[in-house]
Amino acid sequence: MKVKVGISNRHVHLKQSDLDILFGKNLTIKNKINQPGQFASNETVTIKTDKSEINNVRVLGPVRNYTQIEISKTDAYKLGLNPPVRTSGDLEDSEVVTIIGPKGSIKTNGCIIADRHLHITYQDKERYNMPDKILVKIGGIKPGVVEVNVKASEEAYFEIHLDTDDANAFLLKNDDEVEIM
Amino acid sequence: MKVKVGISNRHVHLKQSDLDILFGKNLTIKNKINQPGQFASNETVTIKTDKSEINNVRVLGPVRNYTQIEISKTDAYKLGLNPPVRTSGDLEDSEVVTIIGPKGSIKTNGCIIADRHLHITYQDKERYNMPDKILVKIGGIKPGVVEVNVKASEEAYFEIHLDTDDANAFLLKNDDEVEIM
Numbered sequence: 001m002k003v004k005v006g007i008s009n010r011h012v013h014l015k016q017s018d019l020d021i022l023f024g025k026n027l028t029i030k031n032k033i034n035q036p037g038q039f040a041s042n043e044t045v046t047i048k049t050d051k052s053e054i055n056n057v058r059v060l061g062p063v064r065n066y067t068q069i070e071i072s073k074t075d076a077y078k079l080g081l082n083p084p085v086r087t088s089g090d091l092e093d094s095e096v097v098t099i100i101g102p103k104g105s106i107k108t109n110g111c112i113i114a115d116r117h118l119h120i121t122y123q124d125k126e127r128y129n130m131p132d133k134i135l136v137k138i139g140g141i142k143p144g145v146v147e148v149n150v151k152a153s154e155e156a157y158f159e160i161h162l163d164t165d166d167a168n169a170f171l172l173k174n175d176d177e178v179e180i181m
Numbered sequence: 182m183k184v185k186v187g188i189s190n191r192h193v194h195l196k197q198s199d200l201d202i203l204f205g206k207n208l209t210i211k212n213k214i215n216q217p218g219q220f221a222s223n224e225t226v227t228i229k230t231d232k233s234e235i236n237n238v239r240v241l242g243p244v245r246n247y248t249q250i251e252i253s254k255t256d257a258y259k260l261g262l263n264p265p266v267r268t269s270g271d272l273e274d275s276e277v278v279t280i281i282g283p284k285g286s287i288k289t290n291g292c293i294i295a296d297r298h299l300h301i302t303y304q305d306k307e308r309y310n311m312p313d314k315i316l317v318k319i320g321g322i323k324p325g326v327v328e329v330n331v332k333a334s335e336e337a338y339f340e341i342h343l344d345t346d347d348a349n350a351f352l353l354k355n356d357d358e359v360e361i362m
Binding site: 072073074077085115116141142143144145146147164165166168169170171 | 253254255258266296297322323324325326327328345346347349350351352
């Protein structure tokens with residue numbers, strides 16, 4: 001079965017109280033993304049640690065119940081962090097960073113490396129008899145196979161999310177097709 | 182069969198005439214690397230393009246018959262380049278960059294993304310009946326399989342060379358073990 005990949009660059013999700021401190025206003029929509037109800041906002045922040053900082057990190061909306069910073073391992077080396085690989089919302093042992101916005105800054109945990117995951121509806125997961133982990137074949141000049149977690153939800157746009165390290169290792173671009181084995 | 186990985190960060194090989202322009206002196210050994218006769222030098226350069234630049238890029242020695250700049254896809258995005266994936270020394274269609282040293286600078290082609298490769302002696306390649314491409318299984322929290330080119334030579338230290346994008350995608354460190362399938 002073929003499926004398209006979406007490449008996740010580093011980004012931030014914010015809870016309302018952190019959004020208030022950083023921006024003092026609500027998020028504004030830059031463009032919708034494939035997952036239902038989700039969007040890239042016009043707002044960006046700086047992520048700072050004792051070692052370094054990364055500017056222009058996009059905030060994704062809408063606000064969530066938790067603040068989460070998703071970076072790549074490459075970013076983690078630059079920032080001097082060792083974040084765990086986690087599914088969204090699982091912030092146990094996540095790393096602490098300072099987030100700087102135009103109106104204020106916060107120091108918060110919540111920094112993770114996102115796991116490789118497939119978005120799928122509960123209905124389709126059952127229909128395709130999909131296990132909780134799948135192997136996905138990637139073609140091209142630097143081919144291979146990666147293990148991907150299956151993340152089912154009520155509403156979902158069927159696609160695999162990989163971070164920029166995975167994308168760059170396999171020379172993948174947004175909307176490239178890969179194959180579920 | 183298990184084999185260790187060596188992670189190649191971005192680096193430069195120089196021909197003598199380019200070394201003369203950039204440094205006006207011979208390379209000095211910082212530390213030997215695993216491949217016979219090869220070393221990391223104390224010398225570093227800046228790689229520059231119209232879009233951006235990367236400082237502190239290590240020069241590996243000894244000098245070669247060609248100048249070659251090996252970067253990752255992540256580096257390539259930063260520099261605004263689209264280098265081909267190539268085996269060392271195959272510089273057809275390679276990208277052009279400016280290399281800046283303490284004594285001078287050169288504008289040269291030779292910028293590539295190195296292919297994933299296994300170093301092995303001709304003797305061992307024959308003994309193990311090794312094909313020209315192998316599949317290599319990587320464990321850990323973000324597991325998978327990658328295709329690797331087998332690069333045989335008279336003298337070789339048995340190890341797989343991956344770049345930092347591959348390493349970071351699979352959370353690999355220098356000397357981690359992977360498995361030839």
